[in-house]
Amino acid sequence: MKKIEAIVKPFKLEDVKKALSEIGITGMTVLEVKGFGRQKGHTEIYRGAEYVVDFLPKIKVEVAVPAESVPAVVERIVTAAHTGKFGDGKIFVYDLEEVVRIRTGERGKEAL
Amino acid sequence: MKKIEAIVKPFKLEDVKKALSEIGITGMTVLEVKGFGRQKGHTEIYRGAEYVVDFLPKIKVEVAVPAESVPAVVERIVTAAHTGKFGDGKIFVYDLEEVVRIRTGERGKEAL
């Protein structure tokens, strides 16, 4: 099994969720994160002084999937989250050794 | 070494922490996340319009442990976080290549 992490722009979350649902992904976990990268931060003003906000709000979507689904999932996410502008984000793929469903105690693919 | 991630219901965090302490786990990192899965979201009402909240609050507990502790840790978490209802959450196990303790520079199991 693999774990796929996608860092995406916040307003793309709904699209990503929908895209994944369409290929039968029924579970995922989502986190609020801040990203730093090529997309430049911006300058904010506060009572006359400027300051740079270089960590931008992003969403991290985590999905555990059977190894064979990886290409489809990646492709789906790329399509859904794409805008073509800096900061669209990244997808990371890791190996996932074991999964357990707490409710049932099921393990492995059963538990996904 | 392995890294264990458990997605659990928020009010189960205290129990999980206690269960792990009992088997000598002295460190962990906790994150607020939102989960999407079999547990259905709910409908909220706002000034007359309904909307579906399908990401539910969950807690992610991350624990790095020596490989041999994995079964015990998993078992403990399952027991502590179990309610039997949809949404109890999942446990994921990953391989962890290296650990460094920043304070001392210790590495590997020493650093856990």
Added chain:
Amino acid sequence: MKKIEAIVKPFKLEDVKKALSEIGITGMTVLEVKGFGRQKGHTEIYRGAEYVVDFLPKIKVEVAVPAESVPAVVERIVTAAHTGKFGDGKIFVYDLEEVVRIRTGERGKEAL
């Protein structure tokens, strides 16, 4: 490629970011987390009753890098985040199988 996760004290984030920039790391993702470990929590008071806060605010920095950069990155983070007191945090290194840049579709090291 490897993914490095560092749990650091919140006020050290700026230093860590700077240290990494200096060795050419141009991207990272940051999360608010709560840590539990050797650093003791503290007691708070609320309308006459005391309660223990044992999860302390920490920052998790995630950086995906080519395998060969790992030692330099780890060393940099250790230096930047070090105070010598309990709770300085930990660095975890994982294997990272694949990276995709959503904007361009680039993969692997290109995508970092």
Added chain:
Amino acid sequence: MLCLLATLVLFASSPTAVSAEEAKSPAAPGVAASAPAEAATTAPAPAFTKEMADSIANQKIAMDTIWVMIAAFLVFFMNLGFGLVESGFCRAKNTVNILFKNFVVFAVSSIAFLVLGFGLMFGDGNWLIGLKGLFFATGADNSPATGDVYQGVYHALNWTGVPLWAKFFFQLVFAGTAATIVSGAVAERIKFKAFVIFTLFMVGVIYPIGGHLIWGGGWLASKGFLDFAGSTVVHSIGGWAALAGIIMLGPRIGKYGPDGKVHAIPGHSMTSAAIGVFVLWFGWFGFNPGSTMAADGLSIAHVATTTNIAAAAATLSSMITAWMLLGKPDLGMALNGCLAGLVAITAPCAFVSVPSSLIIGILAGIIVVLAVFFFDRIRIDDPVGATAVHLANGVFGTIALGLFADPTVCPAAAAAKPGLFLGGGMAQLGPQILGVALIAVVVFALSMAFWFVSKLLSNGIRVSEEEEIEGLDYHEHGNSAYPNFQLVERR
């Protein structure tokens, strides 16, 4: 300006104009009608007389009325204060619920007091309840006539020269306060519907009965019991009802460990709580000085000062007490302390000197801290400290009147007998103790009865465990207070 001056010179020359005004005014007293006629013989010039005479004649009524109304607006504003103290002291997941309760409590109070409560409290009746002019405040009434000139069914309020609707409105905002006290004590676990129905009963029945006994010409009034602005009428009544509610509901999940340990359940916003207390302190300047129900300058200034000094002293004494006991100054406790001082001075504010108010404030601040500890020890789970603030200090303030009363401090103080510490013995203290005891029995019994019957008739008055854990906002209202914020809630 000149035209007013002329008014004064010529005011008596146009009795017919005056009669015209009399005809227009729905509540003009007919008794003194001959006076202007007599006076008419001395003043020569006829012009402008009607309006001028009216204007002068109306001045006292007008001034009393605008004072009473402005004071009432300030008291109304205390609803915001209670809403914020209570929601600030509760968790984010119950914020909508608590705000909603505080909001609806005044709406329900307004209707309930109009329909029944006012009549039951102030209508002429027997020692326990009003019997005349019961519904919709529509009894016969010739306010703003006062004293013997007053002809109507609300004799208990014939001492204040303001129109009936001013009396009603001023009393209404007090009734609303008594009801809102309960809201905080039962927070985070009571069913919304049960609370709404309780409010109806509270403002329609319990409060008017307690109030009739004291302010409505009932038994305690006849015994010489005094309560200037409501330490007992408003705060103790609210406090006893709250205590009954807490007992019937039981503590929140997680508040007391199986080992009896007290777990703090921190509120979600000290900003809300602090705003709330400032608003309450502000509103109290309507509550206490407004209870003169007349633009009596000396009394108003005196009462405002005693009120403020007691609040300030209690803030400091509670802060210091908690600091000594806990090692650090605790804002939550100081906020409760401030309110404690305000509650305690509410009964005696017009009857005690400024130095006495300082002492009362200091004691109130100490009492509230000890009361918070005490109630927690006996497992009375009161999320906002309503019992420690309103009940304990409502009782204390009422007794303090009997200790410190000095009939000479301001015009409004004349009604009191000297207190124990001023050499009056039990003359005033006796009735005060009697009143505290009687109100305790009556209100606590009525409240327990209500909760008991409610429990029987409905599906229970407490939300389910799941609802309590996940929050009343979602379960009772399908709503969340802060949807754009990442919340951290574990209990």
Added chain:
Amino acid sequence: MLCLLATLVLFASSPTAVSAEEAKSPAAPGVAASAPAEAATTAPAPAFTKEMADSIANQKIAMDTIWVMIAAFLVFFMNLGFGLVESGFCRAKNTVNILFKNFVVFAVSSIAFLVLGFGLMFGDGNWLIGLKGLFFATGADNSPATGDVYQGVYHALNWTGVPLWAKFFFQLVFAGTAATIVSGAVAERIKFKAFVIFTLFMVGVIYPIGGHLIWGGGWLASKGFLDFAGSTVVHSIGGWAALAGIIMLGPRIGKYGPDGKVHAIPGHSMTSAAIGVFVLWFGWFGFNPGSTMAADGLSIAHVATTTNIAAAAATLSSMITAWMLLGKPDLGMALNGCLAGLVAITAPCAFVSVPSSLIIGILAGIIVVLAVFFFDRIRIDDPVGATAVHLANGVFGTIALGLFADPTVCPAAAAAKPGLFLGGGMAQLGPQILGVALIAVVVFALSMAFWFVSKLLSNGIRVSEEEEIEGLDYHEHGNSAYPNFQLVERR
């Protein structure tokens, strides 16, 4: 006290002193100058006369003025209420923008109303606009003289005996309210600059024209149209302007699905919204009772009571209506409901009985819920419900006056003819309907014209899609409201 008493006895003995006062006062009426001289013959003692006489002569003016000013302060405070209701009902990412708009709207209003608005509205003129004393409220004026004694260019306000600046200030806070209503309706997408310029036009032109027609002695005034405190003048005018703005801007991104589905976009803080409504309710006690513009005790008490009962009834009826339709009690709807009741009672508050106000409140609460649904169905995206509250209920309240008016309920009611339900037929209802229609046409047309021209002359009045998604706070102000909080924003 005694010296005042002496004052009264001796007041007339020092006409020269009075003249001195007259010289000092910039607005002393010269008309009644002979009266004190005549009076001077009767009173003997000379001491203390000047100050005492002045003091007594000033009392009515003083009392009227302090009442009007305090009421105006309360109305001013409503700016906070609007700011919080609107920001609470919008998302965290637009909070700075909305608060800023609400803040600047009153600043701009103050200047615009001083420079032009007041003169246009109240200056003597034709049926549509004022023409005299247009700029800086500097026309000839001998306020606080009233009635026939009044000599100046603001005759429409000669019925109230307060100084000109009191009139100006009281009217200013009303003008500010009308402008602020628009703010919420166009929130989360309008350009800051476009809104600021609109406010200038609104307070400098649209509101004064509408207001002149009704309160400034214009055409509707002459037809017998009545609006005690501004259901139409303030709320409908604001509402029509808001509607025009919404239409020209279009709905927010994501509000309506391609399938026509309505998506709720929850506001970021029900705490803010609830504080806001409490503050508005509080401020309304200046808005309605203050519109007596005189310390008329009977009317003030009556108006405060009808205002409060309508608000309470509407809160409950909207809560119940929404509960029945949606299955749960919805705080947001009840908050809108409360405001709806307040808006609806604003025109009739002085003209209807307390029971009538109860009925008006109940209806307002139902109307607002249906109006929210209705506007959403026709894709009028109003983030805070300004149209449902101010427009729908401003119209309803104005009509309700024609239905329930009873000239005997309080002194201020004498101006009304009996309403339809009190057997008056169309006597009062007719003008009310006329007024509603005329104001609708005039204000809607002027507003549409403004927005249309703005769009043409500028780069558009709406922010870009990217700016709307990422938030106006960052894009318009380079700022964020809650930088220490982890926000959760997906739309």
Added chain:
Amino acid sequence: MLCLLATLVLFASSPTAVSAEEAKSPAAPGVAASAPAEAATTAPAPAFTKEMADSIANQKIAMDTIWVMIAAFLVFFMNLGFGLVESGFCRAKNTVNILFKNFVVFAVSSIAFLVLGFGLMFGDGNWLIGLKGLFFATGADNSPATGDVYQGVYHALNWTGVPLWAKFFFQLVFAGTAATIVSGAVAERIKFKAFVIFTLFMVGVIYPIGGHLIWGGGWLASKGFLDFAGSTVVHSIGGWAALAGIIMLGPRIGKYGPDGKVHAIPGHSMTSAAIGVFVLWFGWFGFNPGSTMAADGLSIAHVATTTNIAAAAATLSSMITAWMLLGKPDLGMALNGCLAGLVAITAPCAFVSVPSSLIIGILAGIIVVLAVFFFDRIRIDDPVGATAVHLANGVFGTIALGLFADPTVCPAAAAAKPGLFLGGGMAQLGPQILGVALIAVVVFALSMAFWFVSKLLSNGIRVSEEEEIEGLDYHEHGNSAYPNFQLVERR
């Protein structure tokens, strides 16, 4: 109403009744006792006389008192405003600390001003301090008697006809304001205990000395220095004390880079800050118009208008100035701008025309922006802009009085000499400059001395680096303001 009319006719017939009232009132002036006796010969009818006569006699006192008290309540409410502006402009981790400071500052002020401050400020004494009636405001006093009839030790307040406690309370809320100004400037790094002790000294000593010089009959009063409502007495004094505190504490960690770069440290809630400024603006309608200390309608209306126009103009001018300098409209700056306008108009509000107030406001808004930049450049780290607002504009407003004063604008303006721009040369401007300079020296010196001694006697007045980084809420109070919210704090 009729009974009041009769009162007027018959008021003089019952001198004994009047004497009874005199006996009851603790402050009845004995001087004019013969007047009623003389008057008694003319009026025949005996009925109702006592109450009626009293009622009329009390009217001016009553009206003045209710005005002064209501104004004082509004000023009291400014504590909430300061608390929210300051906490909103600071970080979430210090919220409890700042709210607590703002809360306790008024409690401490109340006690310190009662015990000593009032006597030191208003007691009869020498050019620098009061010496009579020092403690507990218990000097001899027959208020509300005024002028020559006044007999007591607080002669400096003998011009206002309100009871002593009204004078005390009104002056107390001003004293509290001066103290609270310091709170924001020293925020996020001062030890709680050090601040509490400073407040005692500020309200017990510094403020009364400065105040005695100006309002207490001291040296500056005798030089013709004028300050209607306290641009200098309250705001500059607070501002100088704040400046001293900032200098002694040094900047917050991270505010200035090693390279001298200014790093913004954004406050945690623009909602809090905006509520705060609205509340302050609202409260200022007590602060300035209330400083008439009498129900002087013309002056009140005038002062409220100048106050409002200055605030509005400064809001806009600061917004525009910052917009031009920074490229975007900055809410924080506009909020400071609004306060700057209010501070600047505080001294001249009763002495300048409405158009002058517009100019003063515009200048204040520009000054505050430049002052914020200036203080940051010289590394005066003032988290909330207290020095730019209260010090810079307190000074400016005091000077502006000397520039724009026009003795004819309203009755209260008569005390002024014409300003420089009105052809008065240095007549008024001279004393103003003198006053600004003297107060600067006295207050700055006393404050520096206090901080210096504090530092020596205690463990320092600043928290440790660790405490500052982790937040004062946890370290000073063991508490957190928002436990249910995920915070993002990096400094």
